[in-house]
Amino acid sequence: MRVVITGAGTINSLGKSVAQTMEAMREGRCGIGDLEFRDVERLSTRIGGQVKEYNAEDHFNRQQISLYDRFTQFTLLAADEAIKQSGLTFAGELAAKSGVVLGTAGGGVSTWDDNxxxxxxxxxxxxxxxxxxxxMNNAAASHVSMAYNLKGPSFTVSTACASSNHAMSQAFQMVRTGMSPVMITGGSESMLCFGGVKAWEGLRVMSRDACRPFSANRNGMVQGEGAGLYVFEEYEHARARSAEILAEVIGFAMTSDASDIVMPSKQGAARAIKGALNDAGLNGPEVGYVNAHGTGTSANDRTECAAVADAFGAHADKLMLSSTKSMHGHLIGATGAVELLACIMALRDGIIAPTIGYEEPDPDCALDVVPNEAREAKVDVAISNAFAFGGLNAVLALKKI
Amino acid sequence: MNVKDRIIEIIAEQAVLEVSDVSMSNTLEDLGIDSLGLVESIFAIEEAFDIQVPFNANDPSESEFDISSVASIVSAVEALVKAQS
Incomplete structure (x- = not known):
């Protein structure tokens, strides 16, 4: 069966809705700034893509807040936007078969930290x-199921920085095989608290000033936070109710490097990209845009460009590849979900989100990285890469509809 | 504030009721407090009086701490405050 996206929602450092986030991506705006939380002065990394001007009390009552970690709050806000847009309500058979698959790497990190x-x-x-x-990591998925009466398969996957892409791949597969007519999917992360940032600092891969993917002077990643949620729906089900369709999901692949716990592998990444193309029945030249994993670390960006070159051959020089992490930071387990918005924007609006902060070409990253300014271009197929610590990779392919 | 008034205040807050709507003869069920609400109330009582409440949610009826009514909770807490002070 064909699978389409009929709803999208987000909250992240670029905006508190899909419209605000896409506007920021079009304008190449940076959501990364000074971190604000207790003991930040004891950190050497003091920047991040933090959701600012946010008060839980504006959205949830006291009882809810006592149960909802920040990552759950973000999930519920994004789910509300996505499900409202889809126009779906869940009852009877639809409710019994529809579920929620979400990604998160850390779950309620600030709850651990506070306690x-x-x-x-x-x-x-x-x-x-x-x-x-x-x-608990599944708290967000469970609260979505409770809030919208979703009684089918619901669970959370945790594959570090690929969590959302693994989750959305699962949801896609469940709708495609006819197991569920509708799946709510995506991911959420909120690690921007003292312990959450301190842990990352230990790895010594964090930038202290900016995330500059693919730029020769890049000096590391910058953490972000937020959520991206989608409604994946069986195509005929969506058509029968005249739903607005944002894009079609046409393929995915997951691979494991089986080599190193932190260093990425060109082969593992390239196999995931090729696998997604094969699954979607594509040869490669159909792909106009690649939303890169593009973390801004030396290792990822070089390896990713080599993998893209390997998977696409000569076409790699013709496609556009950008990393929106330069704007919203690395949302870890939620990153693929927020980045899928850049793919939808490319397909639906014909606008390619830029890689901002790009200052110096790197011969090891000699692809069209859409530097600094968004670009208008007609794109029929886009793919979204996620390559996680632990060598777990997941790539999704989307098509314009 | 004495033990009774403080407990009624905690229970009323948990039940989202006015203090005047909580009577000593009420059970927690009467007040619409579910199992999560109960453990949250016990936590609030422990915090308020700096005591340890011997309560096991697996089998409330077997616990030493009698939660059968507001009155029984008040007397149990009064005893604990006295014993642990």
Whole structure:
């Protein structure tokens, strides 16, 4: 069966809706700025793509806040936007078969952080009774299922920086095979708290000033936070109710490098890209845009460009490849979900999101990275790359409709 | 504020009711407090009085802490405050 996207929602450092986020991407705006949270002065990394001007109390009541970690709050806000756009309500058979597959790497990181602080630093001997249901990685998926009466298959996948792409691949497969007529999918992450950033600092791959993917002077990644949620729907089901279709999902592939816990592999990434093309029945030249994983680290960007060159051959020099992480930062487990918006914008609006912060060409990244300014271009097929720590890769292919 | 008034305040907040709507003879069920609401109330009681409440949600009826009514909770907490002070 064919699978289409009939709803999208997001909250991230570029905006609190899809429209705001796409506008920022079109304008090449940067959402990365000074981090604001307790003890930030004890960090050497003090920038990030943080969701600012956000008050949980504006959206949720006290009881909800006691159960919703920030990553769950982001999920529910994005889900509301996506499901409203789809116009779907879930009852009867549709509710029984539809579910939620979400990605997150860390789950309720700030809940862990706050409560460790309370028992270790403050010496308290008890924590709030909802700590476990609040921090668990599946909390967000469960709350979406409860909020929208989704009673089919629901679960959370955690594959570090590829979590969302793995989740959306699963959801795609479930709709494609006829298992579920509709799946809510995407991912959420909120690690921007003292412990969450401190852990990343330890790896020494973080930039202290900016995320400049593919630029020769790049000096590391910058963390972001937020959520991206989608409604994946069986094509005939969407057509029968005259739903607005944002794009079609036409293929995916997942591969494992089986080599190193942090260093990426060209072969693993290239196999994932080729696999997604094969799954979608494409040869390569149909692809006009690649939303790169593009973390801004030395290792990823070089390896990714080599993998794209390997997978596409001569066509690699003709396609456009950009990393929107330069604007919203690396949303870790949510990153593929927010980045899918750049693919939808390319297909639907014919606007390619730029790689901002690009200053110096790197001979190891000699592809058209759409530097600094968005570009108008007609694109029929776009793919979205995600290559995670642990060597777990997932690539999705989308088509204009 | 005495133990009784403080407990009624905690229970009322949990039940989203006015303090005046909570009577000593009410059960938690009467007040619409579910199992999660109960553990949250016990947490709030522990915090308010700096005591340890011996309560196991697996089998509330077997716990030493009697939650059968607002009155029983008040007397149980009064005993704990006295014992643990």
């Amino acid at each position: 460790y602080r309370s028992v270790y630093e403050d010496g308290k001997n008890r924590v709030h009774p909802f700590v476990v249901p609040k921090l």
